[in-house]
Amino acid sequence: MRTLSTFFWRRPYWYLALLLVPPLLWFGTVYLGSLLALLWQSFYSIDDFTAQVVREPTLATYRQLVTQPANVDVVVRTATMAIAVTLACAIIALPIATYMARYAHGRVKAFFYVGVMLPMWTSYLVKVYAWRQLLAKEGIIAWFFSKLGLAGVLDAALAMPAIGGPSLSSSYLGMFLVFVYMWLPFMILPMAAALERVPASLLQASADLGARPAQTFRNVVLPLAVPGIAAGSVFTFSLTLGDYIIPSVVGAPGYFIGMMVYVQQGTAGNIPLAAAFSVVPIVLIFVYLSIARRFGAFDAL
């Protein structure tokens, strides 16, 4: 035992290798390997008559993805939803995260952290189906609006083109609410972590130099929260792009990327198109990250 300890102490690279080789093997083969296999599949195509996968590299599947209006619609619809959900999460999370990181102490702080994480301890499916009940035409939300005498407001919201529908549970508005609820913790936690790291003296220095609270927020708090917002938005953005359960349980019948992948690889048996669809979120995230980088989101890291 002692000689073994000495052996590793004197050869730190062996020690590192012992630590890293198993996870790297796992990561390399299972994780990256399957991702690469997926990417590779997207360069195959399908024979329209035999429904067999043609194992020859081609861009035909991608051509199909970007030229067929129905497929483009799916991508635009999903990306729009992902952007809207990310923006809403950021706006709702900022005051909560600010309070958790800067003002709450002791028990109140613990309560908030547990409160934010608590929903993640229950089954995802249970929450989605519960939301369908809440949002239903005779559901508690509609009931609450009518009790407050605000049924007109709800009807007006549901009468809006594109996002409206016969009820919340069968409209994009309702789907948006469920998405925001589901991914909010993924925005709050990184944002709060970023704000926790801002020393109180920076805010005092800003006030000391003559900045009013709104100026301090704009010039100091927000720029220093940006790395947290960027991290959180990568979560909310990518989770919305890839999800297929929420769009199939709640909301209008239009397809989302995740549902397309599910349908294409399952019932339709078009593995190449499913693979091509699953490449779309990866590309969108890269685009998003490079835009965020361009705006200096990671400068403070």
Added chain:
Amino acid sequence: MNAAIEFRTVARVFGDLRAVDDVSFAIEPGEFFAMLGPSGSGKTTCLRMIAGFDAPSSGQVLLDGEDVTHVPPFDRNVNTVFQDYALFPHMTVLENVAYGPRVRGVSLEARTQQAREMLELVQLGMHGERRPAQLSGGQRQRVALARALINHPKVLLLDEPLGALDLKLREEMQIELKSLQKKLGITFVYVTHDQGEALSMADRVAVFNRGRIEQLAAPRELYSRPATAFVARFVGSANVADATLAARLAGADARPFAIRAENVAVQAENAGAPADSVCAPGSVLAVQFHGAASRWQVRLDAGEVWSALVTEEETRRLTGLGVGARVQLCWPRAAAVPLSTGGAA
């Protein structure tokens, strides 16, 4: 002329703790004023109340004769150099310095010009485009100073500004700060727990202990005539005799007194007492070498451990007297400083 800063029976209470306990003082315009004390003595809370980060539980804070007790920091003509410098990590050095004018609506061109001048003043003209993280501790300190001075405050508050610097740099900065203050003629309020720093720079020093000011005086007076046992120990590292010890050493009706270590001589136990001196026997605990002098720690037979600062020349004469040796400490009667309170510290 109004006092630059005035505290009128200011108290700050946190739960059961009176962090600042009915403190009153006035700081003259253009004065270099130090607030000295151990951590938790209330000095930093006083500074925060001048800056406006904290409000008194009772009492009034006046700046230039105007009651600012409930005025927020951004409406006070006071600026602060923070202990951790509090430089904005996402801005360049120049943007940091230009921040004050920026939030006051000064145009980009004008504030950049002002910021460059301030950086020249602190000898950092070449570093404007860097980020704070790329600077050394001493350079960050100067940026913090430039940023605080750009608004031309009437009062500059410095919260342990040299605490994070090494000894040599600290001494250089002490001289620079003092000359900068003379040049600009603004009031400096300097918080520190280092009595050397306070004594070497300040015009007057307020010694804080347990939320109160024990003594407010010029450095020389503080050192030569400490009013209380706490000041004697904290400022001069003096030996303190409380009422009981004083009675044993110097007669039944002796008052508590302090005697500085450099006024105490070490002698062999059997040597006679010099004229007009008091001697006390004891045994040597330790001899610490400090260069020009050595500090002898002696446990008096009367109880306390006292120290004597002995020059190298003297120490050579005391060969044979080491740790454990029996000696006596002697001091001239006239060098003993009477204290207003007993030994309680």
